[in-house]
Amino acid sequence: MLLAQRDRTLKHWYLVILAMTIFGSQVSHSASFYEQLQAVELADAHVDALGQVEASGDIDRKVVCLRPMRKGLPNISAEEVGEQVRVHLYGHGGSGWTLLWGSVDKAVQLFKEKAVAHKFNELVPITIVGAGCMGKATALSLYHEGYRNIRIIAERDDSIASLNSTGYLAMVSLATENESEKKQAEQLAIDTLKGYQMVDKGTHPFINEGVHLIDVYSGLGKEGEDGPLETYTGIEPYAEAGLLPKPQDGVVKFSTGVSYPMRKFQTYFMDTRVLMKAFDRELKARNIPVIHETVGSLEDIKTYVVFNCSGLGAAKLNNDDKVYPNMGLLLELAHQPLKKLDYIIYTRYQPPGTAKRVGPMDKADIYFMPRSGGLLGATFVDHNDGSDKALNEKLFTRILRENKQFFGYPLD
Ligand SMILES: Cc1cc2nc3c(=O)[nH]c(=O)nc-3n(C[C@H](O)[C@H](O)[C@H](O)COP(=O)(O)OP(=O)(O)OC[C@H]3O[C@@H](n4cnc5c(N)ncnc54)[C@H](O)[C@@H]3O)c2cc1C
Incomplete structure (x- = not known):
């Protein structure tokens, strides 16, 4: 009975395909x-x-x-707190890998604008909180820009969203609330797509595996x-x-x-396990340490520059009530x-x-x-x-x- 139904469906679609081929698709x-x-x-x-x-x-x-969902858009912004420059990069929901390169580039650009104003040189101490895809890709990106005094602090780098992610490049899981936010997210996605195209072609500056059409x-x-x-x-x-x-x-x-x-x-398709391993290898090659510690407050970090890539942790660390799981x-x-x-x-x-x-x-x-x-x-x-x-x-x-x-x- 079930088989007969399947065969009928198949036959129906053979005819549809034949008709589409002969007469051109209606869609x-x-x-x-x-x-x-x-x-x-x-x-x-x-x-x-x-x-x-x-x-x-x-x-x-x-x-x-x-x-790590956030109502509206992910927070990609820079602020000055006393002498410290804080760059926030979190809240990418179910689209963090989809928005990765565009988001990291934007955060690094915001930092570089502040760095000029603060006359930071390439040895300025930088702390990155979070060892997910945002934190690790930011560290590598900053190194690529010439910065040489970088460390990552993270509660953990196993069992985190970045490792569990399924690696589907698609705009399906953000909490944007209006057309303008949607367009901004799409721009980050398009910039990110270009990054993956480079990875796929082997022309990316630090990652060349784990991605294919x-x-x-x-x-x-x-x-x-x-x-x-x-x-x-x-x-x-x-x-x-x-x-x-x-x-x-x-x-x-x-x-x-x-x-x-x-x-x-x-x-x-981004094989997130392969990509995270590749990030680890590249961080090690550049002597960028990943220190396993929980940060209680961003105030506790004394370096001139902090990147807050703490995902869900940002709800507490940046007192952000828009962040939710x-x-x-x-x-x-x-x-x-x-x-x-x-x-x-x-x-x-x-x-x-x-x-x-x-x-x-x-x-x-x-x-x-x-x-x-x-x-x-x-x-x-x-x-x-x-x-x-x-x-x-x-x-x-x-x-x-x-x-x-x-x-x-x-x-x-
Ligand atoms: C089931 C699932 C499927 C997904 N599928 C996709 C997909 O197909 N495509 C896609 O694009 N995205 C997908 N995602 C979303 C994607 O995985 C996330 O958006 C992305 O990983 C977020 O990266 P992140 O670096 O911001 O956060 P995380 O990977 O969560 O990393 C946060 C880091 O901050 C650290 N941290 C937090 N608080 C503190 C603190 N107080 N002190 C020290 N360290 C702290 C954590 O220990 C961790 O190292 C999926 C996610 C899940 C869960």
């Missing part, structure tokens, strides 16, 4: 496609008797992590239908500006036999045929046979990224610090069940 997207993809391996992924996802078989571990698939279904639904992927602004390829509509058939009409985009849950996978899984799925999804639900256009229910051993995710729960274990388990179960359905596996 503004370019040529259609038909692709066969390896499905994510979930045959050995289960929930236990309590209905909780088991961290065994195809599931390596369940991860709870927090995005990747296909991204999202749904085409309309509200109220079953299966993958039309989704705002966050790649649209780049595609519209001609910076990334225009999307195409077509059909994806997975190795399990399920097939769906889908929209294909391209963006950069947004919880992302991930199921990290094991035993995946990763070489054949070099794609991203980012789509809203209506599981067949369940009550219809309405979610935001830009938040995916099915979210597969090939980072590390491959992962499924991700929730976007605002003002949630991850401590509600019952809710987390419920969401992990939702993630697994819906992915099993999407990729064509029977439910337990």
